[in-house]
Amino acid sequence: EAGVTQFPSHSVIEKGQTVTLRCDPISGHDNLYWYRRVMGKEIKFLLHFVKESKQDESGMPNNRFLAERTGGTYSTLKVQPAELEDSGVYFCASSQDRIGGYTFGSGTRLTVV
């Protein structure tokens, strides 16, 4: 079984530019999550999709972040325009079971300069 795939693995962009992160969950997993870890801090929840619907987006920091999940398959997280404080590692996870035993991807390390 393929795991959760995220790309790119690394991205370096300038402040003000746009970046789109992609996550391919495990096939058949209805639940998809985005988390973020800013340097040295805890991993924080961003949002949760159930199929193509946003179940909870309470962790999205501001309206510069836009997440979509087309047809309940892969998901994208767009940051526009990027700011320096957006730098960090963005993790995607998926699960069939909704009680936390997620499978995480390897993350996308975003650096905004």
Next chain:
Amino acid sequence: AQKVTQAQTEISVVEKEDVTLDCVYETRDTTYYLFWYKQPPSGELVFLIRRNSFDEQNEISGRYSWNFQKSTSSFNFTITASQVVDSAVYFCALSEAPYNTDKLIFGTGTRLQVFP
């Protein structure tokens, strides 16, 4: 408020030593779940264990064991006879019962380095 505290930022041990990673949590709910994840150098977060708040039995899986104590709000993780491959960042996490969502509240992680 929900919170997870991993007071140990970094631990270094020599191979074959036992090591315990501490996790203390705060929650208002009586129903919740606790987790441990491992982040090896490759970067992904690997699920290790899930424990619900009604099950205080300790769990052992090979060299790994977990001690859940509601009285002290702790969910500690012990690695027995540590190996170099155990070197990683370990995260403890909490989830309240999934009413509308099951987001995880993570601690800041403990970096474990096991030296040969």
